[in-house]
Amino acid sequence: MSKRAFLTGITGQDGSYLAEFLLEQGYEVHGMIRRASTFTTGRIEHLYRDPHNSDARLFLHYGDLTDGQSLTNLILALEPDEIYNLGAQSHVRVSFDQPAYTLQATGAGALNVLEAARQLNKKKTAKVYQASSSEMYGDVLETPQTEKTPFRPQGPYACAKVYAYHQTVNYRESYGLFAVNGILFNHESPRRGETFVTRKITRAAGRIKLGLQDRLYLGNLDAKRDWGFAKDYVRAMWLMLQHHEPDDFVIATGQTHTVRSFLELVFAKLQLDPEQFVAIDPRYFRPAEVNLLLGSAEKARDVLGWKATTTLNELVDLMVDHDLELARQECLIAKSR
């Protein structure tokens, strides 16, 4: 019989790649989605078949991380083998505007997932993956950051993730739940949300190249990030749940670059001059910044056999090609009107 996975955050970047990966592995995949006034399933549409067809293996259910009761009902009814908690208010800048909601969705939401898994555990063991973040290291206390580096969170999002991290460890140690933290450093893709800096840059560069936009406004260009490819990273999530014992792992490339160098790489690929098109807008600065992230994924390499396989240059190529094509389609639509 095939394994059953339950995903929160299935409509997001990572959820879509993970659902794709799990379906390829023969899993039956159940995703929780939120009700919205417009469709939010664009990233998983290509995976979705009529649920009444006998070969359908992807099923969607309404729910919300802040609604513990509906989440518990879903998990108890579905009895999944593996639970991946990828849902979150995941935008760091937005978390300064909505700290209480971020705590509910990103922090308490994770607790709701763990509590539901604990209840299910009385009947059936379900393994839990918690999407922890390099943002927890904040004002970093050592470089590179490892599983042993203490956290020094710098904002509401990071504080909520630190809470979720510790609850995951707590449920493992207190109740023997198979619960793991993947401490993932920034990972990007053509499916990255358009308000995160890498995608904001590649999307704008494609539109500028084709004359659809003439300015790109950014914040702090000096921050350094360890950027990998999301498709590589979801495999690591799965590997953590296949390991014989629950543990926490850093997932990173081991390379760090400034936002400025990412911008220059993208613009150079399209023969554009950033000086001509990029302006700084103080609205995009944060009350507290995380200046440097650089992870060591040595433990994941040694224990799980995982390592990043996509270079930053390859990632930029993937994103630029995708977003140039998107801009071309925009031009065609504009012309046909």
Ligand code: NAP
């Ligand atoms: P994303 O694209 O922003 O996706 C977030 C997902 O969470 C979406 O499916 C969203 O649903 C869902 N969500 C938001 N609030 C929710 C709520 N209250 N109840 C249920 N679902 C909710 O994020 P991502 O980049 O895929 O990241 C996946 C996870 O990894 C997140 O927890 C993020 O914090 C964490 N993480 C990400 C990175 C990274 O670099 N990408 C690094 C470390 C950790 P809607 O579509 O309805 O909005």
Ligand code: G4F
């Ligand atoms: O792309 P970002 O918004 O990502 P950030 O803040 O590092 O958070 C992402 O990675 C975390 C892992 O470390 C995840 F947990 C989190 O969910 C999210 O996926 O910003 C990256 C850097 C920051 O230093 C920011 O100040 O880019 C800088 N930046 C400069 N201009 C900008 C902009 N960020 C955004 N979003 N928009 C700008 O215009």
